[in-house]
Amino acid sequence: MKSFLYRNPTRASWAEDYSFLNNDSKNQSDSESDKREGLGIKKSYLKVSNLNIHIHKAHILKNVNLEIPDKKITCIIGPSGCGKSTLLKTFNRLIDDTEGIRYDGSIFVDGYDIFDKKTEITEIRKKMGLLSQRPCPLPMSIYENIAFGCKMHGEHKKKKLNSIVEAQLKAVGLWEEVKDRLSSPASKLSIGQQQRLCLARGLAVEPEFILADEATSALDPISSKHIEELFVELKKDYAIILVTHTLRQALRIADHVVFMYLGEVIEAGPADEVFNNPKQELTRKYLEGAFS
Numbered sequence: 001m002k003s004f005l006y007r008n009p010t011r012a013s014w015a016e017d018y019s020f021l022n023n024d025s026k027n028q029s030d031s032e033s034d035k036r037e038g039l040g041i042k043k044s045y046l047k048v049s050n051l052n053i054h055i056h057k058a059h060i061l062k063n064v065n066l067e068i069p070d071k072k073i074t075c076i077i078g079p080s081g082c083g084k085s086t087l088l089k090t091f092n093r094l095i096d097d098t099e100g101i102r103y104d105g106s107i108f109v110d111g112y113d114i115f116d117k118k119t120e121i122t123e124i125r126k127k128m129g130l131l132s133q134r135p136c137p138l139p140m141s142i143y144e145n146i147a148f149g150c151k152m153h154g155e156h157k158k159k160k161l162n163s164i165v166e167a168q169l170k171a172v173g174l175w176e177e178v179k180d181r182l183s184s185p186a187s188k189l190s191i192g193q194q195q196r197l198c199l200a201r202g203l204a205v206e207p208e209f210i211l212a213d214e215a216t217s218a219l220d221p222i223s224s225k226h227i228e229e230l231f232v233e234l235k236k237d238y239a240i241i242l243v244t245h246t247l248r249q250a251l252r253i254a255d256h257v258v259f260m261y262l263g264e265v266i267e268a269g270p271a272d273e274v275f276n277n278p279k280q281e282l283t284r285k286y287l288e289g290a291f292s
């Protein structure tokens with residue numbers, strides 16, 4: 001099993017231990033998932049069942065049922081406040097940090113229930129890389145931004161670290177731009193370069209999912225296009241889940257779409273079906289721009 005990635009550098013969790021998922025929590029959803037192979041969903045890689053989220057008295061996510069396919073780009077769309085970010089943050093249990101949170105239901109990732117008490121939260125976060133709206137490089141050099149996570153995972157061989165840093169910077173198209181200044185502070189990079197560095201940092205610890213919350217909204221159009229192109233390239237190896245406000249972006253890159261409204265999933269399916277032939281009237285109105 002690949003291990004993973006993201007740690008919000010503003011949190012103290014960088015120093016957390018890296019214990020592994022307990023195999024006892026693996027359950028029969030695997031076999032259910034496998035049956036779906038060949039049906040467009042390669043495998044029920046991430047499966048949400050009857051998920052409800054309350055924050056204090058507010059019912060934020062309402063009985064969400066969903067499957068997210070592997071090696072595809074899934075875009076979560078819907079009007080402001082409908083629960084897109086909350087759903088995304090639930091996938092790596094970042095939601096746990098919210099005061100007054102209560103949840104029930106289940107989310108199976110690779111056959112493991114991420115809410116199971118035996119499932120290690122650190123391992124979930126390693127598996128589910130989160131790229132946030134604004135790039136947040138660590139206050140260290142370009143090189144160390146990438147090497148740091150690997151060191152935390154026990155990789156200390158200089159030669160190996162050098163090759164990881166180079167490979168990941170190449171993967172995000174940053175190598176040529178920074179190869180002569182690897183020891184300079186990451187903060188000196190442009191915002192678009194910083195976002196690519198954050199993506200490389202996440203990839204360096206081998207996630208299985210890339211979660212992106214409006215990851216291009218703070219970028220200029222060229223940097224934004226660059227990140228979109230990277231997602232398209234990276235979907236060969238990862239399941240990518242994007243929250244986007246930009247319908248045009250979803251139209252450009254989504255393979256799979258989830259439309260949410262007031263905390264509910266109204267419709268989800270292959271992008272061409274949802275965009276060209278939505279089943280729900282509400283989806284159609286949203287796509288026509290009747291509300292946003």
Ligand SMILES: Nc1ncnc2c1ncn2[C@@H]1O[C@H](COP(=O)(O)OP(=O)(O)OP(=O)(O)O)[C@@H](O)[C@H]1O
Nearest residue numbers: 055058060079080081082083084085086087098099
């Ligand atoms: N910490 C919190 N406390 C109380 N309510 C919250 C909290 N976080 C989110 N909410 C509420 O949950 C609902 C969903 O918020 P969320 O950020 O998930 O929506 P969104 O679809 O991502 O919105 P946007 O597109 O504007 O970013 C909103 O009504 C929001 O006010």
